[in-house]
Amino acid sequence: MALLTRIAELYQETDEIRRYRLVAADGGALPAGTPGSHIDVQLESGLVRQYSLCNGPGEQGVFEIAVKREPASRGGSAAVHAGFRVGGLVPVSAPRNSFPLQDDADHHLLLAGGIGITPLLSMARHLAAAGKPFHLHYFVRSARDAAFRELLASPTLRGSVTQHHGLDPAETADVLRAVSRVRPSGGHLYVCGPAPFMACATGAAGAWPEGTVHQEWFAAAPSDSDGAATGRPFRVRLARQDVEFEVAPGQSILQALDAHDIFAPRSCEQGFCGTCEVAVLEGEPDHRDTYLSEEERRRGKVMMPCVSRCRGPLLVLDL
CATH class of the missing domain: 3.10.20.30 (Beta-grasp domain)
Incomplete structure (x- = not known):
């Protein structure tokens, strides 16, 4: 890990999601990330986990991440929630981006499921500041489970954000089909969330041209072939x-x-x-x-x- 950070602030976004503001431990400025970037975070156990940056355009020199405590945690989110405290030191990597905004797009459609809001929030904040057309759809179990409520309701974002609370899978599929049925001229679509949500969203956008649908996974994608646990030698x-x-x-x-x-x-x-x-x-x-x-x-x-x-x-x- 190339960078040592200190936890400057901690925010309880929901019962399950905490947002952490990381600053350079030496008092300097952290390297800037672009919308869609993530950092590697090293935990005390030696585990390394990736978390997307939530930063807006006016928050350079610091890292903001949000972590949901997963019931079936493989050790990452549980360790973050149990061990991250204000003042604690955390080794991290410089930002990397495998989910960037497309500079040549004329419109950006952002589809977030649950904690998948984190990279798309950063995208929305940067697009709003640049005056570029976009719309963010945020699907979450209930209003109580929605993170970043104040940010999403701010004057710069609220006109370009639609929240969908408590939809069942069939209702979610209906909305995804409706919002992606017609592709805006020059439009690109960005999807992040749980695997079933991702599959549904990309399926609904099946008619969009190749190269205009972009995804960010927080876990391995489902595979039609045998998994690593099966297969031939x-x-x-x-x-x-x-x-x-x-x-x-x-x-x-x-x-x-x-x-x-x-x-x-x-x-x-x-x-x-x-x-x-x-x-x-x-x-x-x-x-x-x-x-x-x-x-x-x-x-x-x-x-x-x-x-x-x-x-x-x-x-x-x-x-």
């Missing part, structure tokens, strides 16, 4: 080390590397952060990540070994 050869071994059903490539005492960088281990990306020298990857673009998947020159597998008998990796 295959072999991996590490070109730099002249080592070859089998990856068994129920085992990821990263787990196989660990079993042979070979370290490879990793963070989310769910295929959405890009930390473990590795070059493929031979073989056809079975991509199961949500990080690579469709073009990168077609080329097959890189892959995410935390979740992806092999369509043939052998992969040769640049490790």
Whole structure:
């Protein structure tokens, strides 16, 4: 982690969501992020988790993140809620952006489900400040569960924000179809939220041209193929080390590397952060990540070994 931050402020947005304002521990300015950026946050346990920046255009030099306490936490959100206190020190990375606003878009349609509001809030704040056309639809279980209520009701945003409270899945699908039925001229669509919401929203926008629908995942995307917990065995050869071994059903490539005492960088281990990306020298990857673009998947020159597998008998990796 390149940056040491201090928790300057903590806000209880909802019963389950807390917003944290991070400043540089040395009193300097943190590097600026662009709308849609996220940072890697290192927890005391050694876990690394990614959180989107909520910053508006007037909040440079600091990082604002919001974290929902998930009932089925894999250790990340639970550790943040239990351990993050004002004055505490937190190592983080510089901002990275795999979910940017498209500069050539004439209109931006933002669809947020639950905690997926975090990157889209930053987008909305920047678009409003720049006077660019957009509309944000925020789907949440109830008004009580809606985060950022004051910001979303502010004069700069409220005319371009519609909140949808307490809709069941069928009602949510109806609204998503209605709002994405007609694509504004030059429009781009941005979606973030739970996997079922993402699938529904992108399905409703199926008629939008390729390259105009953008997604940010907070967990691994559902896959039509066998997951890393199933699938066929295959072999991996590490070109730099002249080592070859089998990856068994129920085992990821990263787990196989660990079993042979070979370290490879990793963070989310769910295929959405890009930390473990590795070059493929031979073989056809079975991509199961949500990080690579469709073009990168077609080329097959890189892959995410935390979740992806092999369509043939052998992969040769640049490790």
